[in-house]
Amino acid sequence: MKEFELVIDRKETRSVKWGNMEAVYGIDDASDILPMWIADMDFKAPQPIIAAMQERLDHGVFGYSYICTKCKDSVRSWLSSRHGWETQNDWMLFHHGVVPAIGTVVETFTKEGDNVLITSPVYPPFFNVPGHQNRNIVDCQLKEENGNYSIDFEAFEKSLQQDVKLFILCNPHNPGGIVWSEDELRNILRLCKQYDVLVLSDEIHADLVLPGSKHIPLAKLAEEEGGQVITCVAPTKTFNLAGVQCAIMITEDEKLRAALQQSAMAHGQMDLSAFAASALVSAYTECGEWLENLLEIISSNMDYVIDTLPKAVSGISIQKPDSTYLLWVDYRDTGLSEEEMMDRLLNKGRLALEPGTKYGEAGRGFLRMNVATPRAIVEEGVDRFIKAMQ
Incomplete structure (x- = not known):
């Protein structure tokens, strides 16, 4: 190596x-x-990603691009084989990054003055992005013991009772590196469904689970537990492509997708660049x-x-x-x-x-x-x- x-x-x-x-x-x-x-x-x-981008570069024409079926198929196949999550192509919406996607979800499903729940310590955009949109942050701090973190579900439920509209979950957790257990994820879904709170699950680190642990997509459990979930995934963290800018928002809920599509049109959001699309397909089909x-x-x-x-x-x-x-x-x-x-x-x-x-x-x-x-x-x-x- x-x-x-x-x-x-x-x-x-x-x-x-x-x-x-x-x-x-x-x-x-x-x-x-x-x-x-x-x-x-x-x-x-x-190297396969570099080659795919080089092939696109050598073509020499860089006009408007769109997300083809091959792009969606590669994402669907990766999530199935890597995480046992069976998705459908029409559940997917593409964005230029997970952080911009967080901004889109906050803007689309909350309004100024609404409460957004986080569990700190956590990735700074979880509180910075809603804060810049004049949303109120409700911080339910994780329990910590000797550097190990867990969710205090009693405090979590009390936080949800503060008229929270959106919970942003880091799954796996950054910076703690936690892979949440199935029981913890089911508790999150159950409580958020009970209090009618939308969940945004940032799963950009899902592919970087170390041997001995197993990532569980939240939306996979939501098929049984219910609740509304939008999942964000990306090849960028996994394959060191942050500068290429590519992310996918996935939700089974047709109404949530329609609202996100309306937001994209309102902001004139274009599809991925020609290079991002090429990198995406190569990453998910050639780089396991x-x-x-x-x-x-x-x-x-x-x-x-x-x-x-x-x-x-x-x-x-x-x-x-x-x-x-x-x-x-x-x-x-x-x-x-x-x-x-x-x-x-x-x-x-x-x-x-x-x-x-x-x-x-x-x-x-x-x-x-x-x-x-x-x-x-x-x-x-x-x-x-x-x-x-x-």
């Missing part, structure tokens, strides 16, 4: 991860800082083996960090997640504040990780670390973390 050992220079490529740290962290010069923060990988996309190899690399990188960093730095603990390529590093026992920790990492270690409060106040005392990068960079990142704490 030598392709995952190749260190690729991503500077001067308009990479947010490698080229925008001055703006993100408010520092004058980040040229020597190692970025292990934002959730994109430092690996090349699978590449993904299996990737998951081995991610698991191995996680094991290295977990075996090395807590031994070298007193007060650090890390639980291996069920999914994602992101570690949620617990530094609460170091006694350092978030400001002190970030200062040490950035200015002494020259290492960029994400502060936990970016994911809500429930994330205070944690750092998010991206290990989807060649082992040489992972090792350097660990060395820099250790240096920062000396």
Whole structure:
């Protein structure tokens, strides 16, 4: 698996991860800082995807594109074989990303002043996007014990009783890396149905479940439990295609689809680009083996960090997640504040990780670390973390 050992220079490529740290962290010069923060990988996309996009490039004509049956068939086949979820082509609507899709769902099914429920710590757009649309955020913080998270269903039900219109679920969870159990998902569906709350299930990390765990699509259970669910999936996180911009919204409910289609027309939303469509089909029909190899690399990188960093730095603990390529590093026992920790990492270690409060106040005392990068960079990142704490 030598392709995952190749260190690729991503500077001067308009990479947010490698080229925008001055703006993100408010520092004058980040040229020597190692970025292990934002959730994109430092690996090349699978070769079949590159070839498919090259073939489209070589054609040389880039007119308006549409989503063909082959595109939908590839999504349907992937979800069936990978997750045991049987969908239909007409359940699918395409978007330019999961975050824009979240914005569309919030705008379409809620109005200003409505309450939107989240469970923090959670991916920042879950509260930022509704907040920018003047929706009220109801935050039911997850229960945490030794870095392990679960839903407090008593608190969850009380939150739903606050006239909540929409619940945004992270499934699997980012940043905690949790693969929710079937019982937890059924409880979510049962309670949201009871209080007539629409559920948006962000399942962009579904393909990145590590060996030993199994992702369960929420909508698959909704076929039995009932309730209204819109699911967002994408090949972008799985195959490192964030810059290609492609996502799929899936719902069996015809009325929900009609409302989303009306929203798309109201905003003049076009179909995917020619390159995104080519990448989508290739990803879901040719790249399963590449993904299996990737998951081995991610698991191995996680094991290295977990075996090395807590031994070298007193007060650090890390639980291996069920999914994602992101570690949620617990530094609460170091006694350092978030400001002190970030200062040490950035200015002494020259290492960029994400502060936990970016994911809500429930994330205070944690750092998010991206290990989807060649082992040489992972090792350097660990060395820099250790240096920062000396």
